[in-house]
Amino acid sequence: MLGASLYNPRMSTYYIHMFEDMNIYEYGENNAYIELAASVFSLLSDPTRLRIILLLKNGEFPVGEIAHRLGKRQAVISQHLAKMRLGKLVLARQEGTYVYYRLSDEHVSALVDQAIYQSEHIVDVVPAHHSIESSHLQGVGNTQYVSVSSGDANQPASATVPVNEELSHE
Incomplete structure (x- = not known):
């Protein structure tokens, strides 16, 4: 269930509180949260912030530890965390x-995971998140995937492709 939008007059910003549930919502182009969603994506548009979120998927960390693990100055990490906290x-x-910092909810890490998955689709012939470890068929949604060898020097040595799709040998 989607909670009410909360207005904080001190920060002049609207926030959404999401309750954990298993409902799937489909939103249309006139959804009231579109502008807020765009501001969330804006907050996620910095690679250091994405790295912070990926690190915080592993739990709670103090600022100094986050800075050390990411190889950044503590002041830089603190500034990023302050913006992420306001958002x-x-x-x-x-x-x-x-x-100590932690992710506010599971949706934050899911957004970053999905962005990385999409990036894999842009760069890789077969995205890493689609690969399987064995050569047997695996169902993903309504699509079946199988490991194959392309035999093409321009393609990976082996890949996972949908059964109903052929490898291009152009």
């Missing part, structure tokens, strides 16, 4: 002199 992508808690 409700991450939550923070203080323990002594340390501030």
Whole structure:
């Protein structure tokens, strides 16, 4: 169930609170949340922020640890985290002199996962998230995939392709 939009007058920003559930919604082009969704994508448009989210998928970390793992200065990471916190992508808690960050909900990591999957589709003949480890058939949705060898120097040595699709040997 989608919660109500919350208006914070101090920050002049609308926020959505998503409740965990298994319902799937289809939104149309006139949805009231489109502008807010665009601002979420804007927040996710920085590679450092994507890396922070991927790291926080593993749990809660203090700012210094995030900076160390990403090879960035702590001040830079703190600025990114502050923006992400204002956008409700991450939550923070203080323990002594340390501030620990975690993802606000599972939708944040799902957005980044989907963006990476789409990037794989742009670059790879067979995206890594479509590959299978064995040569037997595997169903994904209504499409069956099978591992094959292309024999083409311009193609990967082996790939996973939909059964109803042929490899191009142009």
